[in-house]
Amino acid sequence: MDITRRSAVMIGAVGLTVTTLGALSATSLSTGVAQGLSTPSATIEAAIDAFTGGAAVAGGAIGITAPQIAEDGNIVPLSVEAPGAKRLAIFGDNNPVPKMATFQFGRLSADRQVATRIRLARTQHVIVVAEMADGSFQRAEAKIDVVVGGCGA
């Protein structure tokens, strides 16, 4: 079943949205957005759209390996397995800017597996989106609890 990009991001962002709405209703609007260094859900949707050109994004074909709890948000190990992908992008939904890296794979790139280390300002969902060989898009996501935030927060 195809999950459209919109519903896939909504499913992923539900946790963030519920928390934000709770804060807004309890306090004035200005205090609710005082925290800074956080990505509103509209911005992450726009960032993913910029990568996919607005195409539908399905789930299930790519994987992400990341710790459930990151002690230090400055160095969070992450690996992505995207067999058959041409391009890959990593996003976070609660960082100062959503996009973290984009990978372009050449013919000799074997399994399209890549590992790196990222900065996370606070607990958030890391979302990876891959453009597959046939031009379709796949996504996977992981929620990472961050104990001490990175990004100079």
Add this chain to the structure above:
Amino acid sequence: MAQGVKPRVKMPKSAAAGDVITIKTIISHRMESGFRPDPDNEGSTIPRSIIHRFTADFNGENVIDVALEPTISLNPYFQFDAVVPESGRFTFTWYDDDGSVYTAAKTIDVV
């Protein structure tokens, strides 16, 4: 050229034709994100200065091309796979915001 920037690459020296090898790369770079408040300048941040691109090529053909954003950790690390069709040379290139370009190269023998 930024100070003390040193690339390191770890990969096998030989392989059979068609083998998939794992390549680990790291470069010492502070990856100043541009988000950290400047202690000497209230209200502004320390300007961004990062490695923004990393590429790996084999015998001139691109294997992986990475665009890095400020949220990649300091000392950017990438581990990835490559299939090795024949003996040759991997070249690795890192591009710094300040215009510097750092390179490393490793040869591999197909036995």
